[in-house]
Amino acid sequence: MERTLAILKPSCIERSLIGEIINRIEKRGIIIQGMKMIRMTEEMCRAHYSHLVEKPFFPELVKQMTCTPVIVICLAGVEVVRVFREMTGVTNGRNALPGTLRGDFCVSGQMNIVHASDSVENAQAEVARFFSPEELFDYVPENLNFLYGAGEI
């Protein structure tokens, strides 16, 4: 099984969508192995969004990501990096397909409510950046045999 990182951004917190997003994650059958509320700092934004630090909008991005606490969630499942990324939808909520989190709950490229890791390599680094090993729970849900068929895991 893989792990990936979800962040419920300030635009999710402020719009009272925490329950909606977690509900969708649970209903899909994705396993939650860690979850907490934190306040991101500029330093954390620089590490998390290192590919964007030179962009003109980066100061605005820091402002957006630090204006309220966020909820970070470690998700687990077979191919969960791709599954959750596709479930999140493309960056700009106005282009995201209906049925995706961004396509159903936002209309912005900036206030796009959820972060999803974009590759297995980045997912591993992001989970390790936001969670210590003691904060992650590698438990086996009772319904695992109904989430996946024989040989899928």
Ligand code: IDP
């Ligand atoms: P992603 O969140 O879909 O992976 P990235 O390109 O990694 O997209 O960008 C990270 C975040 O930075 C986006 O989710 C969005 O909040 C913000 N962002 C991306 N492009 C722009 C832009 O052109 N203007 C302002 N904010 C942006």
Ligand code: MG
């Ligand atoms: Mg990204």
